Amino acid sequence: MDKEQIVFGIVGNPVGHSLSPFMHNAAFKELGLKAVYKLFEVPEEGLENFFKKLREDDSLIQGLNITVPYKEKAITFLDNVTPFAQKAMAVNVVVISEGRKLVGYNTDGPGFLAHLAQLNFNIQGKKIVILGAGGSARGILTALMLLPERPQYIRIYNRTLERLDDLIADLSMRLDVSILKSVMSIDDLEIERADLLINTTSVGMKKGDPVLVDENLLHKKMLVYDIIYSPLKTTLLKLAEGKGAKISNGLGMLFYQGVLSLQHWINRPLEEKIKKKMWQNLEAHAR
Ligand code: ATR
Numbered sequence: 001m002d003k004e005q006i007v008f009g010i011v012g013n014p015v016g017h018s019l020s021p022f023m024h025n026a027a028f029k030e031l032g033l034k035a036v037y038k039l040f041e042v043p044e045e046g047l048e049n050f051f052k053k054l055r056e057d058d059s060l061i062q063g064l065n066i067t068v069p070y071k072e073k074a075i076t077f078l079d080n081v082t083p084f085a086q087k088a089m090a091v092n093v094v095v096i097s098e099g100r101k102l103v104g105y106n107t108d109g110p111g112f113l114a115h116l117a118q119l120n121f122n123i124q125g126k127k128i129v130i131l132g133a134g135g136s137a138r139g140i141l142t143a144l145m146l147l148p149e150r151p152q153y154i155r156i157y158n159r160t161l162e163r164l165d166d167l168i169a170d171l172s173m174r175l176d177v178s179i180l181k182s183v184m185s186i187d188d189l190e191i192e193r194a195d196l197l198i199n200t201t202s203v204g205m206k207k208g209d210p211v212l213v214d215e216n217l218l219h220k221k222m223l224v225y226d227i228i229y230s231p232l233k234t235t236l237l238k239l240a241e242g243k244g245a246k247i248s249n250g251l252g253m254l255f256y257q258g259v260l261s262l263q264h265w266i267n268r269p270l271e272e273k274i275k276k277k278m279w280q281n282l283e284a285h286a287r
Pocket of ligand 1: 068131132133135136137159160163200201202203212
């Protein structure tokens, strides 16, 4: 490999399905940056050593994305995290700064909000329901709860109730969770009254996956946002579309978190033409 070439990449397990290389490598080319974005599939037992090696002076890695299942665990290996990432207690971006210090950011939540803004969805006063309490829900919930334009409420359901209780107990240590209500049954989400339904679970990625919600509760006054982007239109989105709801898959969120990640790595805003190239390459490879 060219010794001068700097390296960025995504750490997770698995990472083979990631679309991030397409948008970032396109951006590097457009920026004239001698850099490459790689996939780092790291097993749990190798994670500590991976972060240790990042600190070595001869490491070519200048920045990383962190994905499933390491967004929470990675924090323990970093020198510093931003207040937002600290509140979410989840990191999906690492910047390697002067002296190879490792600084963590979270661009999942802000990426989600940026996409909602692009969709002209104003959160203030809205009734929001969320499916899932995993790593993705963490970033999204934190971003929604820190907004000055507060939703009317957020109702959230997770298959494993204990995980949901743990998530809310954890977030409540750092955030005002008064608008957040966990429900024990999916039937208590009140989807029929909701302005926005967000699926943060992985249900819908695989062929033959069930739809978690009763399709008869979906309606035309709502936006149904599925953070899944493969497939581009999950069964949930198809049913919602059939009911006249507005729909969105997660490709926009992926794009905006990627734009924000790259801005952190190069420490400056990206021009529109670079963002456009990133979007085009992402879209071209999405299935
Ligand atoms: P991510 O970081 O993408 O959120 P995750 O942390 O593994 O990934 O979370 C996956 C989410 O999908 C969880 O909310 C999970 O529910 P559990 O906490 O009960 O596991 C949810 N999920 C996965 N498979 C599911 C299924 N078959 N039915 C309902 N929820 C499911």
